Amino acid sequence: xxxxxxxxxTAFLGYVIGLFTSFPWWSFAVTSFVVAxxxxxxxxxxxxxxxxxxxLMWGIAAYLLDTANAHLLATKVAIILPLKGxxxxxxxxxxxxxxxxGGFASLTASYTRKPARRHY
Amino acid sequence: xxxxxxxxxxxxxxxxxxxxDTQLPVGNTxxxxxxxxxxPQQGFWQNAEKSDVTYxxxxxxxxxxxxxxxxIDDRLVxxxxxxxxxxxxxxxxxLHAKFRLWQMEFQTMxxxxxxxxxxxPDRKPNDSTFIKVDRFFRRLGMVYGAEQTxxxxxxxxxxxxxxxxxxxxxxxxxxKSLKPEEIPFEYKLLDYKPEEWTPLKTYLFxxxxxxxxxxxxxxxxxxxxxxxxxxGYEDFDKLFTNVKDSLDPIxxxxxxxxxxxxxxxxxxxxxxxxxxxxxxxxxxxSAPLVPNKSNGSNNWAVSGSKTxxxxxxxxxxxxxxxxxxxxxxxxxxxxxxxNTYGASFPGSPAVIxxxxxxxxxxxxxxxxxxxxxxxxxxxxASMQEYWYNGEWIKATTRKEIIKVKGKPDQVENIAMTVFxxxxxxxxxxxxxxxxxxxxxxxxGLDGGSGLLAFYQLNRAHNYEEYLKAISNWxxxxxxxxxxxxxxxxxxxxxAKFIARWKRQGDFxxxxxxxxxxxxxxxxxxxxxxxxNPARGFVSSANQESxxxxxxxxxxAATNFxxxxxxxxxxxxxxxxxxxxxxxxxxxxxxxxxxxxxxRPVLLKYINDSLLSSQQIKxxxxxxxxxxxxxxxSKGATVFNAIWDSVEVALWxxxxxxxxxxxxxxxxxxxxxxxxxxxxxxxxxDISTPDKKETLxxxxxxxxxxxxxxxxxxxxxxxxxxxxxxxxxxxHLLKIDALSSLHLPIGxxxxxxxxxxxxxxxxxxxxxxxTDDIEAYGVYPGGQNGNPGSKYYDSFVNSWATGKYYRxxxxxxxxxxxxxxxxxRLSFSNV
Numbered sequence: 001x002x003x004x005x006x007x008x009x010t011a012f013l014g015y016v017i018g019l020f021t022s023f024p025w026w027s028f029a030v031t032s033f034v035v036a037x038x039x040x041x042x043x044x045x046x047x048x049x050x051x052x053x054x055x056l057m058w059g060i061a062a063y064l065l066d067t068a069n070a071h072l073l074a075t076k077v078a079i080i081l082p083l084k085g086x087x088x089x090x091x092x093x094x095x096x097x098x099x100x101x102g103g104f105a106s107l108t109a110s111y112t113r114k115p116a117r118r119h120y
Numbered sequence: 121x122x123x124x125x126x127x128x129x130x131x132x133x134x135x136x137x138x139x140x141d142t143q144l145p146v147g148n149t150x151x152x153x154x155x156x157x158x159x160p161q162q163g164f165w166q167n168a169e170k171s172d173v174t175y176x177x178x179x180x181x182x183x184x185x186x187x188x189x190x191x192i193d194d195r196l197v198x199x200x201x202x203x204x205x206x207x208x209x210x211x212x213x214x215l216h217a218k219f220r221l222w223q224m225e226f227q228t229m230x231x232x233x234x235x236x237x238x239x240x241p242d243r244k245p246n247d248s249t250f251i252k253v254d255r256f257f258r259r260l261g262m263v264y265g266a267e268q269t270x271x272x273x274x275x276x277x278x279x280x281x282x283x284x285x286x287x288x289x290x291x292x293x294x295x296k297s298l299k300p301e302e303i304p305f306e307y308k309l310l311d312y313k314p315e316e317w318t319p320l321k322t323y324l325f326x327x328x329x330x331x332x333x334x335x336x337x338x339x340x341x342x343x344x345x346x347x348x349x350x351x352g353y354e355d356f357d358k359l360f361t362n363v364k365d366s367l368d369p370i371x372x373x374x375x376x377x378x379x380x381x382x383x384x385x386x387x388x389x390x391x392x393x394x395x396x397x398x399x400x401x402x403x404x405x406s407a408p409l410v411p412n413k414s415n416g417s418n419n420w421a422v423s424g425s426k427t428x429x430x431x432x433x434x435x436x437x438x439x440x441x442x443x444x445x446x447x448x449x450x451x452x453x454x455x456x457x458x459n460t461y462g463a464s465f466p467g468s469p470a471v472i473x474x475x476x477x478x479x480x481x482x483x484x485x486x487x488x489x490x491x492x493x494x495x496x497x498x499x500x501a502s503m504q505e506y507w508y509n510g511e512w513i514k515a516t517t518r519k520e521i522i523k524v525k526g527k528p529d530q531v532e533n534i535a536m537t538v539f540x541x542x543x544x545x546x547x548x549x550x551x552x553x554x555x556x557x558x559x560x561x562x563x564g565l566d567g568g569s570g571l572l573a574f575y576q577l578n579r580a581h582n583y584e585e586y587l588k589a590i591s592n593w594x595x596x597x598x599x600x601x602x603x604x605x606x607x608x609x610x611x612x613x614x615a616k617f618i619a620r621w622k623r624q625g626d627f628x629x630x631x632x633x634x635x636x637x638x639x640x641x642x643x644x645x646x647x648x649x650x651x652n653p654a655r656g657f658v659s660s661a662n663q664e665s666x667x668x669x670x671x672x673x674x675x676a677a678t679n680f681x682x683x684x685x686x687x688x689x690x691x692x693x694x695x696x697x698x699x700x701x702x703x704x705x706x707x708x709x710x711x712x713x714x715x716x717x718x719r720p721v722l723l724k725y726i727n728d729s730l731l732s733s734q735q736i737k738x739x740x741x742x743x744x745x746x747x748x749x750x751x752x753s754k755g756a757t758v759f760n761a762i763w764d765s766v767e768v769a770l771w772x773x774x775x776x777x778x779x780x781x782x783x784x785x786x787x788x789x790x791x792x793x794x795x796x797x798x799x800x801x802x803x804x805d806i807s808t809p810d811k812k813e814t815l816x817x818x819x820x821x822x823x824x825x826x827x828x829x830x831x832x833x834x835x836x837x838x839x840x841x842x843x844x845x846x847x848x849x850x851h852l853l854k855i856d857a858l859s860s861l862h863l864p865i866g867x868x869x870x871x872x873x874x875x876x877x878x879x880x881x882x883x884x885x886x887x888x889x890t891d892d893i894e895a896y897g898v899y900p901g902g903q904n905g906n907p908g909s910k911y912y913d914s915f916v917n918s919w920a921t922g923k924y925y926r927x928x929x930x931x932x933x934x935x936x937x938x939x940x941x942x943x944r945l946s947f948s949n950v
Binding site for chain 1 (some may be wrong): 121122125126129130132133136137140141151154155156158159160161162163164165166167168169170171172299300301305309855856857858907908909910
């Protein structure tokens with residue numbers, strides 16, 4: 001449950017901070033960090049919730065923009081980058097780049113706490 | 121706190137952010153900042169325009185005097201209705217920026233020598249690096265010329281100035297309204313931001329066009345000097361003769377010209393100090409970006425006596441580089457003073473080629489020589505004093521600072537002389553330029569009235585007002601063609617033209633005294649012109665404007681292609697009852713009149729018994745070819761391959777002996793020489809000293825070589841003309857993914873449909889001057905410069921296949937309810 005809540009809040013805050021575009025593109029790293037500070041999870045879970053939160057947010061946003069555009073621009077960019085003109089690969093690459101930064105930001109936050117005590 | 125994992129993880133996070141926030145080098149280019157570029161909220165995804173986009177809106181602009189309503193049609197052409205003239209230009213600036221901002225800024229950056237600032241010094245546009253391009257344009261005086269024009273317009277043409285100022289305000293209003301994520305795609309790709317627009321940029325754009333249309337001389341004068349030095353003037357004059365048997369000039373042969381009011385005097389020492397002097401290997405610096413030789417155009421107007429309706433029809437297709445976003449942007453501008461439609465330049469107010477309620481006009485390049493070099497003698501390396509008319513004269517120095525991305529500035533100190541800037545000196549030269557000091561004299565640097573001629577043409581009602589409007593034109597020489605609803609047709613060559621003696625300025629001239637300076641400008645009313653001729657049409661296609669009886673020297677014949685003019689005049693002479701559809705077909709005509717004349721000459725020297733059966737197969741294709749360079753024509757490819765091969769066989773050996781760049785003679789010169797004589801003085805291959813080749817030998821050798829490459833083409837499936845030619849419309853950054861490639865279009869050099877690989881009719885327009893004007897147009901591009909818009913290249917296929925759009929030329933009350941009007945943008949003061 002915590003895991004899913006954390007994904008959703010990470011995605012939501014990442015999206016909201018991105019609306020204030022005077023902040024740089026990576027400002028979601030800060031919000032992801034804050035979310036992981038607030039929601040206590042193991043480092044592994046923190047990483048994946050941060051990763052998935054931004055991966056999904058970037059991936060879905062890119063997907064929606066691309067669909068509304070009938071893949072016109074993404075196909076061109078996927079030739080420039082080069083991804084053989086595949087808009088799908090470009091959406092996945094976009095999501096991965098966002099996700100990996102979000103994941104590491106969340107992971108970093110999780111290490112501010114003491115390791116969870118093991119319950120024997 | 122787990123300090124060690126925390127630190128490692130924090131460093132990883134920061135490292136990733138840094139990595140994705142950095143432009144990474146790949147080959148000789150760089151990636152965008154990937155995190156930024158791919159961010160769906162900030163990066164390129166934001167430029168992916170919705171397929172069902174709407175452009176409606178109410179926009180408040182500071183300083184508008186009245187209301188402006190813009191109705192946008194289904195091709196994304198805006199129809200601007202303004203209560204004040206300057207409001208119309210304000211909104212035109214806004215619209216240009218809304219749809220073409222990156223392009224208009226980039227073009228002026230290129231013109232002003234600022235590419236390094238955004239692209240870094242080392243990327244290669246062609247064979248040259250951006251730092252070379254920037255230095256070349258700075259030293260040529262592009263910024264200086266723009267400043268001169270700005271100053272002179274400011275002092276002399278307040279109306280023009282306020283139009284350009286209003287336009288700049290509009291561009292800036294749009295730039296200020298942009299949210300960071302809304303900046304055009306290319307800024308994100310190259311990672312920079314739009315800057316403020318200034319009126320100077322409009323003048324810089326004009327310099328860009330001036331260079332594109334007259335700047336070839338900056339290179340050819342040097343190459344011609346090399347050729348003259350290498351061959352000696354006598355042989356040079358044979359290779360690059362000014363005699364043209366098949367010329368059909370703009371003003372028909374036999375027209376009488378009045379005596380010149382300026383009698384130019386050839387210097388006495390022209391033989392020893394100019395024509396026959398060998399200025400050695402001192403003159404070979406060549407431009408990094410040479411304007412395309414085919415920069416030219418067609419225009420013609422037929423009078424009512426030749427049309428079905430009894431009203432004139434005017435046609436124009438300017439041949440320029442084919443680029444995306446296009447150089448042109450269609451617009452209708454309606455104010456209480458005028459109602460005008462046509463193609464405008466993003467970067468400039470008003471319409472450049474178009475029509476209004478009363479008249480239509482168009483332009484082609486005049487090709488006249490307005491650019492010369494003078495060899496200067498400086499006292500010492502400091503270049504502060506130069507020798508002129510027997511004394512040392514002080515030079516001023518102009519400092520041009522080129523900002524270079526990621527590197528220190530490059531500073532150009534340019535000595536300014538009585539002739540103009542010293543373009544080439546020891547700091548700007550190449551291996552063979554030997555540090556000679558060459559000052560450039562170019563009318564483009566003399567200031568002038570900017571776009572006033574077009575501003576007034578937009579408002580002209582009749583022949584007299586057309587003449588008055590174009591009398592303001594003092595930039596690049598143009599053939600202004602004209603037709604009116606009242607039935608007049610006319611053409612006039614207009615610019616600031618130099619009264620030259622024969623061969624003046626074809627080569628580098630001595631700069632140590634005024635003996636070789638320009639002696640005067642040709643008075644405007646002595647420029648070649650023609651009104652309502654008995655033959656019922658006027659036309660131009662960059663050929664010489666007159667026959668040799670015109671009292672002034674037009675410049676070296678190599679500046680003027682002759683075949684398009686010949687075929688246009690021949691076709692128009694034979695036509696009657698002309699309709700706009702006939703004119704569309706004529707603009708798309710693929711008949712090759714050059715081949716018509718050259719094929720019999722080639723066949724005369726080809727002996728089948730010396731050829732293999734495969735070679736004979738290609739010669740048969742040539743024999744059976746219908747002389748149309750159509751999309752599927754194989755004969756056209758065979759002809760071109762053989763002709764090019766003949767040129768190589770005849771000239772390569774002679775030109776190879778010099779390491780200096782020398783342009784080859786024109787095709788027309790060679791063809792006419794072959795028609796006139798039974799042999800050609802340069803037939804012998806001088807690289808085989810033991811053998812003396814005849815013309816027949818040379819052509820046999822050429823045919824065999826050509827057939828070998830034709831066989832390869834055939835094997836690859838590329839023997840058809842359009843596949844061989846492979847026309848494309850190229851993005852300004854030369855990125856294939858953003859270009860339109862492999863277009864199925866015929867035509868080519870010497871053909872009315874002058875479409876070559878990436879060059880050709882950049883805007884085709886046909887205006888039938890009926891009571892309600894019936895006009896057609898198309899250009900290879902689209903109204904929206906955003907590669908993420910479906911309107912980016914929406915006209916390209918129509919253009920390639922010869923389809924035209926019927927132009928909507930609407931009164932406001934028609935626009936309100938017209939079925940093809942899709943959107944409305946309203947502008948009012950804040």
